[in-house]
Amino acid sequence: MIDLRSDTVTKPTDAMRQAMASAEVGDDVYGEDPTIRRLEQLAAEMTGKEAALFVTSGTQGNLVAIAAQVKPGEEVIAEAESHIFYYEAAGVATVAGAQIRQVVGTRGVLQPQAVGRAVRPNDIHQPRTALVSIENTHNRAGGTVTPENVLREIQTVAHAAGAKVHMDGARLFNAAVATNTSAKDIADAVDTVQFCLSKGLGAPVGSIVAGSQSFIDDARQWRKRLGGGLRQAGILAAAGILALTQMVDRLAEDHANAQTLALLLANMTGISVDLATVQTNIVIADVAGTGRPVDEFVLRLREEGVLASAFGAAAVRFVTHKDVSKDDVLRAADIVARVAAGR
Ligand SMILES: *Cc1c(COP(=O)(O)O)cnc(C)c1O
DSSP states (O other), X not given: OEEOSOGGGOOOOHHHHHHHHTOOOOOGGGTOOHHHHHHHHHHHHHHTOSEEEEEXXXXXXXXXXXXXXXXTTOEEEEETTOHHHHSSTTHIIIIIOXXXXXXXXXXXXXXXXXXXXXXXXXXXXXXXXXXXXXXXXXXXXXXXXXXXXXXXXXHHHHHHTTOEEEEEOTTHHHHHHHTTOOHHHHHTTSSEEEEESSSTTOOSSOEEEEEOHHHHHHHHHHHHHTTOOOSSTHHHHHHHHHHHHHSSTTHXXXXXXXXXXXXXXXXXXXXEEOGGGOSSSEEEEEOGGGTSOHHHHHHHHHHTTEEOEEETTTEEEEEOOTTSOHHHHHHHHHHHHHHHTTO
């Protein structure tokens, strides 16, 4: 099977498994796990923030970051198709007690003027705008990157309104590699950031939240409240350290493979791809023109040995990652062509 459903399917490398087996550990809720501490310090350095916190998942990371920065009854501005709105089980509403204000972006990129228009006036009837959350790269838009100047303009607008800026950077390092910058440069334009160790970077479990020390102190308490205080978690952090030290640069391969796949798909009859959105490791292909319902399309691909995700009513999502090679991608494209042609 060529598994292109998501980069979450990546398996830990042999080096990660060895590092996990021999990791030095302690009780992290007591602050005594040396490997967790090393990972958090490394993550803080790589994002240029004062402090960082290991969390169980990207969802938990976004939730503790948002809960630490908004009060019940306040509002979070986010792109209309953002992960925190679509895929996080309404955690912002149920746990943080805040509501999400959806603002439509351009190919997933929030526009500073639109953010400015969505900021609430000082009015007893309206919720206070406490936070802007930016998704970079943007999953549902096809892995698009928010340019650094746009991040900075949004931060200026948010700060002028007394709001903070959080980045859902589940794929922060994909954004950094695609734009030839560093995670640090990108994170410098936001107040707090979450990124996943478990997607393209290949770690089995975990995400990082980073920001100021006082923010991380609050986020740590939120993590505890949510049952995310782990004990000998250095076993997981050992893999996370290798994710950050060995797995970042190779993301460029995934991006090249996504480009290859996108160009092949875009040339197939009945399939269209907005190539402008293919900036990192995600390819969203509209298959409506093949006349096949998307669920049937995905089922046929599976029968032929390719796993992909149905994405809305007409699209199929393919995600490249370290466990699919260029040859796999070429073979997958052949299979898509056959299925699209009804053969
Ligand atoms: C995957 C993802 C998350 C959540 O990560 P999990 O570890 O699956 O909880 C958050 N935001 C975006 C944009 C993602 O793609």
